[in-house]
Amino acid sequence: MTPQSIQKTWWKEAVVYQIYPASFLDSNGDGLGDIPGIISKVPYIKSLGVDAIWLSPIFASPQKDMGYDVADYRSIHAPYGTVADVQTLIDRLHANNIRILMDLVVNHTSDQHAWFKESRSSKSSPKRDWYIWRDPKYDALGNRKEPNNWKSIFGGSAWAFDEGTGQYYLALFLPSQPDLNWESAAMRQATHDDMRFWLDRGVDGFRIDSMNLMSKHPDLPDGKIVNPDEPYQSGAEFFASGPKMHDYIREIRTEVLDHYDVMTVGELGFTKDEQSVSEYVAKDRHELNMLFTGDIVDMDFGPNGKYERDDFHPRKIRTITNLWQNAMPKFDGWNTIYLDNHDSGRSLSRYASDAPEHRATAAKMLATYLMTLSGTPFMLAGQEIGMANLGKDYGADSYIDVEGRNYYNEVLETRGGDVGKMDDVLRELQLKSRDHGRLPMQWDNSPNAGFTVASAKPWMTINKDYTEWNVASQLDDPESIMAYWKQMLSLRKEHSDIFVYGSYTALEESVTGRWF
Template sequence: MTSSAIVEKAWWKEAVVYQIYPASFLDSNDDGLGDIPGVISKVAYIKSLGVDAIWLSPVYTSPQKDMGYDISDYRSIHAPYGTVEDMQTLINVLHDNQMRLLMDLVVNHTSDQHDWFKQSRSSRESEKRGWYFWRDAKIDTNGNRKEPNNWRSIFGGSAWHWDETTQQYYLALFLPSQPDLNWSNPEMRRATYDDMRFWLDRGVDGFRIDSMNLMSKHPDLPDGKVVNNEPFQDGSEFFASGPKMHNYIREMRTEVFDNYDCMTVGELGFTKDEQSVSQYVAKDRHELNMVFTGDIVDVDFGPNGKYERTINNIPRKIREITDLWQQSMPKFNGWNSVYYSNHDSGRPLTRYASDSPEHRAAAAKMLAMYLLSLGGTPFLLQGDEIGMANLGKDYGPDAYIDVEAKNYYISVLKSRGGNESTMDDVLREMQLKSRDHGRLPMQWDSSVNAGFASPKARPWMTINKDYTEWNVASQINDPNSVFSFWRTMLTLRKQYTDLFVYGSYKSIPESVMGEGVIGFERAEQVVGGKRAVVFVSFSEQKYTISTDKYVGWDVLVTNHRASVDNSCIELGPFGALLLIDSK
C-alpha cells in the first residue's frame, strides 16, 4: 500500500531526536551523577553525529523516587543536575548550533512534595483539594476500611493510598509518592499551562508528554474487571484515554502550543489501535504532532505482563508493527514517531538482534538502517550510536536498581516463599527488559568509569563492564565503526529527505524474503521520483532473496553482511542492505 498525497513539510518532521537521560550522560562535578553542564560539554559531539534535536528526560526539582518523573517544582532544576541558568545556557548553545531542545512534560502526576499536593492534603477544605483525586474509604461487611476501587498501580499494589490527616484515600497510578493530578479541575489546568509557558518562553522547542493519555479518567472511577484472585486489578479501561482526553489536549494546544513553533509527542500507553491513535495525530484533529504507542518496545512482553517470556516471532511482530504505522498514518494525514528504544526499555541490540561479539557491530548497524530509512521522526537513545547493550547475564538481581524491576522481583520472590533458586525465569526477563539497561551510564572511553565520571567519583548506577571495548573514543574516528555507520545513515537521510522522510512506504511480503527479514520500498511522491528498497535481517540465519525487480539498482549502503549478485540478494547474519534506483 502506498500514499499518493503530498505531505506538508515541517522542521519537526525532518528532525532526528537524540534522547539524553541526564543522570547517565556525563558527570561534570565528580558527584557520580550526570548533569546539565555535562550535556553542554558534549553538544559538539551530538551535532557531529548528525542529529537535529535533544530530548532531555526530566531535570526538574524532584525527590527522585522515580528518577525525576516525580516533580516537586516545574520551574526549578534538580540541584545535582544544575540550575535554570544552566538550562538557559544549554538552550542557547543548542540554538547557536542550529539544534533544538525538547523537555519531558510530566503532568499526569506530581511528587507528593510538590506544594500543590502539600496544600491539597492539608485539609479537606483546601482550595487545591480538587487538584488531585481524593475519595472516602469503602467499608466491607466486617467493618474494615478498603480502597475506593480495586485498581492496581502500574508499579504494583493498590493505586490508592490512605492519608491519616484528612482520613481519605488519594489516587497514585505509579508510586505512592506520585499522586495523580485531577485534570477536570480548570484551575489546575491553568497552573499547568503557566508552567509549560515558563519553559517555552525560555526557548524550549517542544515537549514529550509523559503518560499523556492517563490525564482523563472515567469520572466514576469504577472497579477494573476481575480476572484473577489478586486483590487489585487492571483498571486501565477506566484510567487511560478517558472521555475528556481529547478536550484536554485540544485546550492545551490552543492555550499553549499554538502560540509557539514547537513540537509535541505524547506517550500513548494502553492504546495501540489505528482508530484511537488517529484521533490524537490526524492533522484536522488539531491535537498532537505525533505519539509513542509503545508497541515496538513492548514486542517481547508476555501475555500477562512485561516480565513474562513472549512466544512471539520477534521479527514478524516488528514487521507487523512497522507496516501498521507506516501504512496507517498517510490515511488520516498523521505523522509517525520512529523508535525502538527509550529510557523505559532494554537495549534493542540485546532484545531484538544480538550483542554477541561476532554479531554486535553488524547488528547495531542493521538497527540503524532500519530506523533511519523509515518515514517519520526518528528518536534514538544515547548510546545507540555506539551499539550499547544490556548488562550481561553474569549480573545478578542486586545490579538492578530501578523501582519497577525491583518491586516486581520482590513481589514474585515473596510469592515463591523467598526462595532465590526459583527466580531464574524472572531474572532472565529482567536481563532483557529492565529499565536499568536503557539508563546505563554513557560509555565515553576506556578509562575508569568509562569517562562518564572521573576515577575518584562513584557512579550512581552500574557501568556495563564492556565499556573498555565499546565506547565513543574507540569509534568516533573509525570509518568502519557503528558510530560512523549512524553518521552515514543520518547524512543520507538529509541528502534524500523527500525519499526517506516524506516518501511513500510499501511492505515486501515475508514470503519473498524469509521470516527473519524485514523489507520495504520507499518512493518520492512525485512522478519519476527516486525509489529505494531496504532489507534488514533480525536473524543469525543467512537468506537468499531471489528477485529481478531490483536488477541494476545501486547499493547505497550496506553493513557488509549483505551483497547483490545478479538477481539475488544475499543477507548474512543481521545483514542490512539499502538499494536505490539508478534511473
C-alpha cells in the first residue's frame, strides 16, 4: 500500500512517451517528421495508454545539433510547422487527456540566436554578459591560447574565438552553441519570459536539457590533466553543478513554475551520487520534480568515454536500480524510470537481444522492468514495437549524428586515416550512437516504413528490419510486443499503489552468481 507520507500527484502517476519530431511521421513528403504528423497520430498515442508526451526540441534552429541549438524560443523550426500547429497539438492532446512536455534548452543557444548576435557585436553590447566571454592567453612564444584547457563535450576545445571582438566565448558542445551566462539577471529574466510564453499556451512542463551545466565555477580554472597526450581536458568538475546552480533552479521554480500545474525533469550530467541528486529533487528543497541521472543509459560506457568498450552485465542494472529505488524515499524525492532516449542506442540491442528468436521476449522483459518500478516511466517512441539498433551490416557512413561522427573522425585521424583500424570504434557506434534512438518510426511495411512517402528521401537511415517490425503488424496481434506494453500500462494504472507508490525490496542474488 501507499505510505502515508507520499503525496499523490498526476506527474507521479503519468507514463511519458518521448517523440523525436524529425523521426515520428512526415505529413508533407519532405522526408522530415513534423508537428502535423504528430497531430495525426494522437489517436494512436492515446491507444497506447500513455499520459503525456515529451517532445524533443522543435524551436527555430539551424539544426547543427538537431534543434539543441535554439535560434528563437518563441518560433518553430519551419519544416516542423508553426506555433499555430503546436497550439493545435496541445489542444488535441488535452482533449484526449494527454499532457505535453517540451524540451527546454537553456544552457546554451545557437550562435544564430538574436541574443548572441547582439552579444558578439561589440564588447560594449548590452547583451555582452549574456554569454561567457574571456580574453585569450598567450604562451611564451606569443601564440594565442584558449582561456583554459577545457575539452568540448563533442570534442576539441570548449572555446571558440571571435575575430570581431578578439575574445573567446565558451561553447561546451559545438562552437555554434555558445553557453549562456546565468550570472546575468537580465538573461535569466528573458529566459523566464520564454518559458511563460509556452506555459501560457498550455504546456504541462519541461525536460531541462543539460540542466546542471548552467552554473560554472566563476574562475573557470583548468581541468585536471588526465590525458597528457591530449591538448584539452575535461573541465566537468568546474562546469557541472556549479556554486549557483541551486539558486538558479529555485528562482525558476518560484518565479515561473509555481504559478502553473506542471512537472519538471532535469538532465543531470557528470553527477550521479545520492547526495548531489537529493539536493535537486528532495521535496523540501523546492527545486525539481525528478532527474535523469544518465547512469542507466551509460552502463556500457568505457572508463574514459562513451565510445570506449565496457560490456553490459545484468549486475550493473541491478546495482543502479537498487540505488535509486532505495535512495529516493529517504529524502522524499521521485524517480524517473527509463532505458531509452534520443541520446542513446536502443536498450533492446544493448542490454538484451534483438536477435529474431529472442526479440519479442526480450522487449517484453524490458517493458516489465519499466512498468513495475516506483517512479515516472519514460518510454521512447518505437519501444512499444521493439525497435532496435541498426545492424552490424551498417557501416560508418550510416551514422550522421554530430557526436558520433566527430568521435569517429577524431580517432580515424589519430590512426592515420586507415579505416581498416576502426572496427573497435564502429562496434561501439553500432551499440551506442545517438542515431539509433532517432531512427524514423516504423509504421508499416510500405516503402520508407510509412514514415514518409515512397518518393521521398528520409532525413536519416530507416532500419531495414521495418518490413517485419512495425506498428501495423502488431496492432491486432494479442501476442505482440505492443499488446504487452498496453497490458503493462493498464496493470500499472490499476494497481498504482503497488507499482507507482509501492516500496522496493531487492532479492538476494543467487549464491552461484548466475542469473535466471
